[in-house]
Amino acid sequence: MLPSTLWQKELAETFASKRSLAIKLAFPLALAGPVIIASPPPAVTAGAVAFLVLFVGVFGSAVGLAQERREGIWQRVMLTPHSPGRLLAEVVLANAAVDLLQLSPVFAIFLLRFRPSTPWLVAVLVGGVAATLVAGLLGVLLASAVEGSGEVHLYAAVLVFALAGLSGLFFPLRAENAWQVAVARASPFTYLAQALLGAEGGPALFGPLDSALSLGLLSAGLLGVALLAAPRLLRLRD
Amino acid sequence: MDAVETYGLTRLYAAHRGIEGATLRLARGEVFGFLGPNGSGKSTLLGVLATRLGPRAGSFRILGHDGAREPAAIRRLIGYLPEGTAHWGTLSGFQNAWFFARAYGLGQAEARARLEGFFTWAGLWDQRGAPVETYSYGMKRKLALLEALVHLPPVLLLDEPTLGLDYASEVALRARLAELAAAGTTVLIATNDVALAQAVCHRVAFLHRGRVAETGRPGDFLAALGGRVEIALTLTQAVDPALLRGLPGVEAVTFQEGGPLVVAMDRPGLLADVVSAVTAGGGRIAHVRVREPDLGDAFIRVTGESMAGGR
Numbered sequence: 001m002l003p004s005t006l007w008q009k010e011l012a013e014t015f016a017s018k019r020s021l022a023i024k025l026a027f028p029l030a031l032a033g034p035v036i037i038a039s040p041p042p043a044v045t046a047g048a049v050a051f052l053v054l055f056v057g058v059f060g061s062a063v064g065l066a067q068e069r070r071e072g073i074w075q076r077v078m079l080t081p082h083s084p085g086r087l088l089a090e091v092v093l094a095n096a097a098v099d100l101l102q103l104s105p106v107f108a109i110f111l112l113r114f115r116p117s118t119p120w121l122v123a124v125l126v127g128g129v130a131a132t133l134v135a136g137l138l139g140v141l142l143a144s145a146v147e148g149s150g151e152v153h154l155y156a157a158v159l160v161f162a163l164a165g166l167s168g169l170f171f172p173l174r175a176e177n178a179w180q181v182a183v184a185r186a187s188p189f190t191y192l193a194q195a196l197l198g199a200e201g202g203p204a205l206f207g208p209l210d211s212a213l214s215l216g217l218l219s220a221g222l223l224g225v226a227l228l229a230a231p232r233l234l235r236l237r238d
Numbered sequence: 239m240d241a242v243e244t245y246g247l248t249r250l251y252a253a254h255r256g257i258e259g260a261t262l263r264l265a266r267g268e269v270f271g272f273l274g275p276n277g278s279g280k281s282t283l284l285g286v287l288a289t290r291l292g293p294r295a296g297s298f299r300i301l302g303h304d305g306a307r308e309p310a311a312i313r314r315l316i317g318y319l320p321e322g323t324a325h326w327g328t329l330s331g332f333q334n335a336w337f338f339a340r341a342y343g344l345g346q347a348e349a350r351a352r353l354e355g356f357f358t359w360a361g362l363w364d365q366r367g368a369p370v371e372t373y374s375y376g377m378k379r380k381l382a383l384l385e386a387l388v389h390l391p392p393v394l395l396l397d398e399p400t401l402g403l404d405y406a407s408e409v410a411l412r413a414r415l416a417e418l419a420a421a422g423t424t425v426l427i428a429t430n431d432v433a434l435a436q437a438v439c440h441r442v443a444f445l446h447r448g449r450v451a452e453t454g455r456p457g458d459f460l461a462a463l464g465g466r467v468e469i470a471l472t473l474t475q476a477v478d479p480a481l482l483r484g485l486p487g488v489e490a491v492t493f494q495e496g497g498p499l500v501v502a503m504d505r506p507g508l509l510a511d512v513v514s515a516v517t518a519g520g521g522r523i524a525h526v527r528v529r530e531p532d533l534g535d536a537f538i539r540v541t542g543e544s545m546a547g548g549r
Contacts, residue, residue, distance in 0.1 A: 005342035068326075075320070075324070076338075079288060105261045
């Protein structure tokens, strides 16, 4: 494949080595597959899968982009005539596409294992795509804000665990804790976890429509703001 | 309208490095060299003109576009070879170059034809499908060079373009730059390579501690050195240096390892006279090296320091 755009470049890199592609696909499956199959309490499965989406999305884009910045490739890309908005959109969409490819076996096993009703199926699919997109966006923003590979790993870990905590991935959200639910509603990953919980037949706080719509709107809003701010977010560091 | 204009361009770093107060005007089709030791501000100046670095003071225009207000327009007009090499290692050389050719607006057929020509020119055609991570440093530099050239920009910014190139590639590059300049491309070269600057540059600027110390034509700088030459002799049988000091035009005879170093005003027959004097005096010559003055000597005359950075 001859890449004319960043997202084509991302796909060309992904498929350049069969070995690295196999590892990429096997890694999320190895982490989440046993959890899904072992049937722990529904909140644990939902939390594990949502955490994996968050982890793969943030680290996948942040680490790769930080490496490109360190090696100077990103500077060269930024000096092409493309607008910052286009570059940001291409990087985020390309990373999301690769992350979704990585995560698709996990979602496939999850859906085959629990066979949710159509509304919950739609909520999980919309939630999976939107949450992967947002996680990738966060990774891109992180990589463009910090210096060096070590810093990226550190801040990505902090971000992932903080968001996981706020989104109720480590402990179930309870409706009676209004403040906790209010905070959790600001995180896209809350809705993915709730959609997964509902798909398993667990006690979800939000319905499938609420989850899918809220997550879709939240991620579209975040992406829109990021695109508007792209010239500042992706400015060349000097 | 000049191709490149800078007015008091300043971009300093904390360690007193960078460029300060650079004012230059470059015509279309001009090949202009920035010469100076490491840390003199050459790469910084090129980085500012490439819109990679923002100036802290002053301004610049490239083909009429203001550097501060129209960086996107400038990026369309330039080809930039930065320091070092930066490529996607798992992709092939052709895939890397294809991305940049397309990013600069070349259509598929045009990109394919141009890249075929440039890969052949750079001697990379046979390795075009290999991952860049398997390329040598010189091959990566050639790839970066052809990526800067492939969209035929009207202004080329080349940072140490001969770094890592073999002799044949360097000769090919000189010829290509001359062709481009003849076709109207303005070329700015930041380099330590005085041979390159003498061979291809219409004008050069000596950068010294972040400032433009002097600007002029290479021939004028060399003429200002007064036409002196150095003749270094390696002898297996020594001779009396007075034999050499008495020759017409000889200004100084010093001794270095292996034999005398003669500094003289160049004239027809000088070398023959030196060799005759040595052999007539009973000396045996193992090796003779004649060095004409170059821009490195002119740099010393202007700044009092060598291109290597020392006094």
